[in-house]
Amino acid sequence: MHLREVDAYARLPLQVVGAEGNELILEGGRRLLDLYGGHCVNTLGAGDAGLGKVIQEQWKRLSFATNLVDHEPRRGFLSAFEGNLPPCDGGWSVFLANSGAEANDNALKHALAFTRRRKVVFFKGAFHGRTAAAAAVSDTKLAAFPSTPFDVVKLPWNDPEMAAKAIDTTVGAVILEPYQSLAGVTEPSMEFLNTLRRLCDRTGAVLIFDEVQTGNGRLGKPWASQHFGVVPDSFTTAKGAAGGLPIGITVIRTKMAQAVPGKLFGSTFGGGPLVLAAAAMVAHRVGQPQFLANVRATSEALKVAALRGPIASIRGAGLLLGLVVKPELKAATVRDLLLEQGVLIGTSDDPQVLRLSPALTLSPAEAPQLARALEALEVKA
Ligand SMILES: Cc1ncc(COP(=O)(O)O)c(C=O)c1O
Structure with missing residues (x-):
């Protein structure tokens, strides 16, 4: 071979x-x-027998459909997923894609369009994926492209003072993993998280939690925002959200999502019926x-x-x-x-x-x- x-x-x-x-x-x-x-x-x-049954039956009924048509698995997913979300004034909107990196790219794209700014703050030790935008905010040379698609500022993890100095009205987004997993499961202090929330409120920067690993019940609550009691403006998930099928989900406060053209986003496979039937099942189980x-x-x-x-x-x-x-x-x-x-x-x-x-x-x-x-x-x- x-x-x-x-x-x-x-x-x-x-x-x-x-x-x-x-x-x-x-x-x-x-x-x-x-x-x-x-x-x-x-x-x-x-x-898992229940998940296997759902996937098999969905495959027989409707294996795939273009995003130009609606279907029951999408409605079922939105309803099950919504039940686990933290409260948010005006509710949440989602965009469905295929991987964690894609979900983060979409969150960053939204944040920069929403704020009309071009700078993103990320943290030492961060990993957000290997596509151009996600790699730009990952602290690893191995995933890097020759240049970044927007301006980036890397700050030390768990340092509220440095964050206060760097996060001003030129920053469009602040992205972090609530627990930095690849860095060695490093925990944020509550002072750090609360400071980031306060700074984003004050400057208008969009606070993004990358919940690709911490989400879907992993911390013992559906989302890290419920574990820590700090709710971001936007968050992403992938990995376990469909229990083994590829998925990437970007969740944005509806008031912020509606302020940018929906046409910024798109995906052929994202939001297909098979994966959403599986993701609905996972969300349902996580909600128990x-x-x-x-x-x-x-x-x-x-x-x-x-x-x-x-x-x-x-x-x-x-x-x-x-x-x-x-x-x-x-x-x-x-x-x-x-x-x-x-x-x-x-x-x-x-x-x-x-x-x-x-x-x-x-x-x-x-x-x-x-x-x-x-x-x-x-x-x-
Ligand atoms: C926290 C975090 N964000 C993003 C990603 C990228 O996800 P994917 O490999 O699905 O693109 C990963 C993958 O390990 C991750 O751990």
Whole structure:
């Protein structure tokens, strides 16, 4: 075979042939507890029967339709999704696309058109995606284009004073992940979030939360804005919003959305019936109090299970947790050894931090497997 994929990913030495619930099945039948959850995508776990039924039936009834026509899955999605949104004067509007980067591009495009400004503030450690606009506000040279499509200012994370100096009436948007996941699950202080909200109110800049990872129930509330009690002007999500099908959602305060021409946005596949039937199902499940109660209970169980062996401390909320390894160790080494013990977990851009982002259906009863695996490790510095 001569066709190669570009070397975008450092693949783990695993041949996956299937998955059930929270387990990956490897060639030869070995099973791994998946505490990475397909990178926050498997909201309902692998092969959820209810979601499978919805997708199968939707495929038979109406597999795809152009955005020029309306259909029931769209109405069903809007209704289920609305039920989980934080209160907002005048309500929210959504635009539907296919990925997190696209959702962020659309949020930024809206914010700059709305404010008629051309500067965006982002933060050290941020990751918002690989398309031109999303990469411009990501703190990684690897995703960068030769130039940015608008002016950008990078500020330190969790520094309200620097934010107050930089955010003025020339800034069109301030974009942040409520928890910086790739940076190592770094938490914002409440003072930082409240300051950003106040500064955006004062200057007219649009406050954008990138909830590609923190949304859809991951923190134990539907959205990070409900977890922190700070509501942005616009927010985005993707990854787990359709439980495994590609989706990108930009949510904007309706009063702000209506102030720019809708024709700024468009997508062939975004808002198709199959993906929206799946997304409606996910939104419906996330809206159930017992679903979110399980996220919070499993989070507590994982924290207890994880604080042992090579792990020095834990940060994060819900089922987005950062495990900080002891100073003499490397997170990647611990990840590799955990694989030998039958547990898959993620790393991050911080060489000392591992990430847990399992399916939100993981149960507290599955957490002790992590404890046993960590106890079995013999990690040498
Ligand atoms: C916080 C955040 N924003 C945006 C993205 C980009 O999402 P996508 O890969 O779907 O474009 C990611 C992907 O990892 C992410 O973690």
